[in-house]
Amino acid sequence: MDADIVDLIIVGxxxxxxxxxxxxxxxxxxxxxxxxxxxxxxxxxxxxxAASAKRRSVLGEDYAAGAELTAAFAGSGARHIAGAAVxxxxxxxxxxxxxxxxxxxxxxxxIVLASGAMERPFPIPGWTLPGVMGAGAAQILxxxxxxxxxDPVVLAGCGPLLYLLASQYLHAGARLKAxxxxxQRRDYVRASSHLAGALLGWRDLRKxxxxxxxxxxxxxxxxxGAEGFSIEGAxxxxxxxxxxxxxxxxxxxxxxxxxxxxxxxTQLSWSLRAKHRxxxxxxxxxxxTDEYGQIEASGIYVAGDSRGIVGAKASASQGRLAALAxxxxxxxxxxxxxxxxxxxxxxxxxxxxxxxxFLDALYRPPAAHRMPPxxxxxxxxxxxxxxxxxRKYVELGCQGPNQTKAFGRCGMGPCQGRLCGLxxxxxxxxxxxxxxDDVGYYRIRPPIKPVTIGELAGLV
Amino acid sequence: xxxxxxxxxxxxxRSDDVPASGSVTLRFDGRPITAPAGISxxxxxxxxGVGPFRTTPVRSAPRAPYCMMxxxxxxxxxxxxxxxxxxxxxxxxxxxxxxxxxxxxxxPLPTQGEGHGR
Numbered sequence: 001m002d003a004d005i006v007d008l009i010i011v012g013x014x015x016x017x018x019x020x021x022x023x024x025x026x027x028x029x030x031x032x033x034x035x036x037x038x039x040x041x042x043x044x045x046x047x048x049x050a051a052s053a054k055r056r057s058v059l060g061e062d063y064a065a066g067a068e069l070t071a072a073f074a075g076s077g078a079r080h081i082a083g084a085a086v087x088x089x090x091x092x093x094x095x096x097x098x099x100x101x102x103x104x105x106x107x108x109x110x111i112v113l114a115s116g117a118m119e120r121p122f123p124i125p126g127w128t129l130p131g132v133m134g135a136g137a138a139q140i141l142x143x144x145x146x147x148x149x150x151d152p153v154v155l156a157g158c159g160p161l162l163y164l165l166a167s168q169y170l171h172a173g174a175r176l177k178a179x180x181x182x183x184q185r186r187d188y189v190r191a192s193s194h195l196a197g198a199l200l201g202w203r204d205l206r207k208x209x210x211x212x213x214x215x216x217x218x219x220x221x222x223x224x225g226a227e228g229f230s231i232e233g234a235x236x237x238x239x240x241x242x243x244x245x246x247x248x249x250x251x252x253x254x255x256x257x258x259x260x261x262x263x264x265x266t267q268l269s270w271s272l273r274a275k276h277r278x279x280x281x282x283x284x285x286x287x288x289t290d291e292y293g294q295i296e297a298s299g300i301y302v303a304g305d306s307r308g309i310v311g312a313k314a315s316a317s318q319g320r321l322a323a324l325a326x327x328x329x330x331x332x333x334x335x336x337x338x339x340x341x342x343x344x345x346x347x348x349x350x351x352x353x354x355x356x357x358f359l360d361a362l363y364r365p366p367a368a369h370r371m372p373p374x375x376x377x378x379x380x381x382x383x384x385x386x387x388x389x390x391r392k393y394v395e396l397g398c399q400g401p402n403q404t405k406a407f408g409r410c411g412m413g414p415c416q417g418r419l420c421g422l423x424x425x426x427x428x429x430x431x432x433x434x435x436x437d438d439v440g441y442y443r444i445r446p447p448i449k450p451v452t453i454g455e456l457a458g459l460v
Numbered sequence: 461x462x463x464x465x466x467x468x469x470x471x472x473x474r475s476d477d478v479p480a481s482g483s484v485t486l487r488f489d490g491r492p493i494t495a496p497a498g499i500s501x502x503x504x505x506x507x508x509g510v511g512p513f514r515t516t517p518v519r520s521a522p523r524a525p526y527c528m529m530x531x532x533x534x535x536x537x538x539x540x541x542x543x544x545x546x547x548x549x550x551x552x553x554x555x556x557x558x559x560x561x562x563x564x565x566x567x568p569l570p571t572q573g574e575g576h577g578r
Contacts, residue, residue, distance in 0.1 A: 036530060038498075038551060043529055050498070052477055085549075118531045128534075130512050130524035131472060137528035145496065145503035146476040172476060235522045236511055255472045265531070381526075381534065384518040414533035414544065419526075450544065 005107045006032045008326055009095050011086050011268065012114035014042020015312045016304025018069045020112045020319030021078040027327035027334060031078035032106060034097055036449075038082050040070045042116055043136070044312045046143040055146060058172040060164075062312070063143075069316065087447035089113065089268050093299055096446070103455045110299045110326045113269060114319060117262035117305035120284075120365065121419050122157065123372045123379050123387065126231030127258065135165045135259035142172065149255050152177035154240045156229060157259040159363040160204075163211040165257070166220070176220045178251055180242055182260070182366050184225030191362035201355025223249070227366060231256055260365035263422060264306045269295065270444035278436035281360045282309055283370065284422060285441055292325035293318060301326065309360075314352035320345045371426050379427070380420040382413020390424060394431040400439045401425055414450065417442040471509035486556035495552045502528060502535045502547035505558070513537050513547060517564035537561055 008024050010017045013035035021031045033040075041048045045066025048056075056064040073080070081099060088096040093108045119134040126132065135155055141147040152175040155166050166179050191198070198205050215222055228243040232250070240256045242249055266276065269287035274295040276285040286308040293301040301322040304315030324342050328335055372379070375388025385408050390398075393407040401417070401424045404410035410424060411417035417424075421442055429439045481497045488510060495504035502525045505513065512522030513535050525535040528548045535547040538559040547558070 036549060054477060118529065119527065128521065128523065128526075130522055133524075133526055133528070137526060140528040141473060141503055141506065142476070145499040145507065147473040147503055147507055148476050150471055150474045236524075381523075381532065382516075384516060384521070414536065415531060418531045450546075452542075 005109060006030055007109050007330060008032070008112065008323070009034065009093075009106055009108035009110075010112045010114060011035075011089065011095070012042065012116055012304070012306070013037065013040040013073075013080070014044060014114060014116045014304060014315065015066070015069060016116070016306075016315040016319035017042070017112065017114035018073045018319070019316035020114060020303055020323045022069075022072045022076045023320040023323035024327060025076040025078055027323070027332045027338065029323070029327055029330065029332065031076070032081060032108075033073075033078055034081045034084040034086050034095065034106075036083070036085055040073055040080065040082075041066055043140060044116075045070065046140055048143075051143065052146075055143070058168055059143065060168065066312075085449040085451075086268070087449040087451050089272060089300065089446075091272065091298060091300075098449070098451050098455050101455060103451065103458050108299075109330060110301070112293075112301045112303055112319065112322050112326070113306060114302075114304045114315070115265045115268055115306040116315075117309060118265050118418065119259060120261045120263045120370075121423055122229075122258040122260055122369060123377050123420075123423050124229045124231065124258075124369060125372075125374055125377055126233060126237065128378050128381055129231055129233045129237045130235070131233070131237030131254050132231055132256050132258060135162050135257040136262070138257045139165050139168070142168070148172055148174040151175070151254065153255045153257060154178050154180065154251055154253045155257050155259070156180040156226075156240060156242070157369075158182045158365060159259055159261040160208060160359065161262070162259045163208060163215070165259075167211040167214050170214060170218050170220075176215075176218075177253055178221045178223060178240075179215055180223040180226045180229075180240070180244075180251075182226055182369065183362060187362050187364060190364065191358050194358035194361055197354045197356075198358035200351070201358070204355045204359075227368065229258075229369060260369060261363055262305065262309055264308060265418075266306060267416065267418065267444055267448045269302055269306070270441060271446050271448050272298070272300065274298075276441065278425075279308060280436075281357065283365070283426070284309070285425075291321075293322045294325070299329075310353060310356065314349055314356075317345050317349040317352060321349070370423065371430055372423075379423045380410045380413065380417075382415050382419075383409040383411070385410040385420070387423075387427060390427045391431050394428055398428065399432070400428060401442045402440070404428075405442070411442050416444065416448065470511075471507060473503075473506045475507055484552050484554040484556075486552055486554070486558060488558045489560055497552065499552055500528075500548050501537065501539065501545075501550045501552055501556070501558055504552045505537075505547065510560075512560070514561035515563055520563055 007029040048066040232239040263284040303318040526532040539545040
């Protein structure tokens with residue numbers, strides 16, 4: 001089986017990957033989809049097929065709607081390889097992965113990377129303590145295990161997911177000690193220039209307003225425009241601290257859920273040496289692609305949030321567009337019908353993207369929570385390199401993230417820079433006073449997932 | 461039994477509903493722990509009041525899951541004798557032996573008589 005050439009290999013079973021697979025199957029392509037999880041859905045629709053009626057109701061109709069996509073995929077005739085950790089994608093269109101301790105390789109004619117997003121790192125004092133997690137992480141715990149905070153919890157940061165989780169917790173019967181968010185007047189001013197777009201995406205806007213109203217009605221203390229976050233605790237989180245209206249506040253809590261938006265998971269596109277550019281509206285790297293998401297003329301496409309944050313629905317549309325381009329490239333019959341289909345998908349994508357500039361501007365995370373002013377804050381969680389050390393490296397002549405490795409092993413731990421890369425780029429660009437594109441990123445090399453020597457030795 | 465049982469009130473998370481697909485029993489540092497079938501080891505430990513999952517190789521600082529989706533590597537534990545497994549990507553199984561990881565993980569070295577000089 002492994003020697004066969006697959007028309008299309010897709011990495012990632014979130015909305016982009018699933019939609020790409022369904023679209024490609026419609027035009028007769030053979031599709032194999034690889035994903036790290038046991039079930040399809042990605043993080044946004046995580047465990048949607050297994051979720052109880054109660055869980056689906058708590059998580060809301062946007063989540064429950066994911067079941068249509070997972071069902072369409074299940075009936076599409078695409079092959080699903082679950083529990084597969086893809087550790088290398090090559091320019092030769094070979095994909096290496098480990099599944100159940102066995103190392104395998106597949107050859108594709110074309111590839112779609114749909115590795116999605118991850119929560120933006122939140123480097124503040126105390127963010128490495130047990131009891132501090134991403135709000136998205138806590139949401140995954142609910143989706144996949146029905147786990148809710150035992151005691152009243154603090155949610156802090158900014159962005160739609162923060163309010164969504166707060167609302168879901170209220171519905172599920174979990175208690176909220178406080179919602180502390182950083183959005184303030186200057187963010188509304190910045191966002192107001194994108195209001196026309198937001199009004200075109202009024203459905204999303206209304207959903208956001210409804211969630212904030214819900215918090216108020218439920219008597220949850222909401223601190224708006226807060227800053228200077230930190231977490232206190234010796235060997236676990238004990239209290240969440242912040243500055244509100246000029247004075248320092250302290251809320252005792254053993255669980256603090258942080259969130260300041262999501263960023264593309266670019267590990268695979270970086271490992272392919274694709275050119276990336278800094279997106280200053282979203283404060284992250286994104287791979288340079290053509291309009292269908294193709295990296296140069298590589299036969300490798302990127303779709304969904306791993307190409308730049310667009311949200312679940314637009315991710316699915318991008319997946320469809322990539323699949324349409326691939327079907328035409330591989331000369332599948334139906335070229336004219338595909339042109340009509342493509343213009344339909346482009347229309348839906350345009351509608352889905354209307355609200356994005358407004359959201360990016362409104363929920364822009366503050367500089368002090370991206371580039372910690374306190375020297376002692378850990379930036380690289382794995383190798384425990386601090387913001388002060390990074391600044392010191394720059395003083396000593398360090399030009400970019402790659403060199404921080406030689407200075408102090410920054411970015412060289414098991415997470416391979418996923419949790420520090422953006423912070424290090426921003427810190428160095430700030431300290432040197434040069435554009436992010438001049439500072440660059442880590443050189444990411446395969447294996448991009450942990451693989452044992454034993455597993456490598458078993459490579460066939 | 462002489463084991464320190466973890467008080468359920470210490471757990472940061474509780475289970476919202478009764479699992480439909482039954483439960484499994486695994487062991488954490490030798491202590492039996494029950495968890496709904498199909499969930500991750502990370503979720504199971506958090507539901508059972510496990511605080512730190514490991515300590516770091518550099519400063520021996522305690523860590524627990526941060527991302528729950530396989531990117532932060534802070535949930536590394538030893539599973540059935542294999543070090544540095546991502547607890548959030550590993551599904552619970554009956555009889556699974558999970559251990560907290562202190563500092564750097566070590567490679568299982570060949571036992572005496574197997575040859576290779578050190």
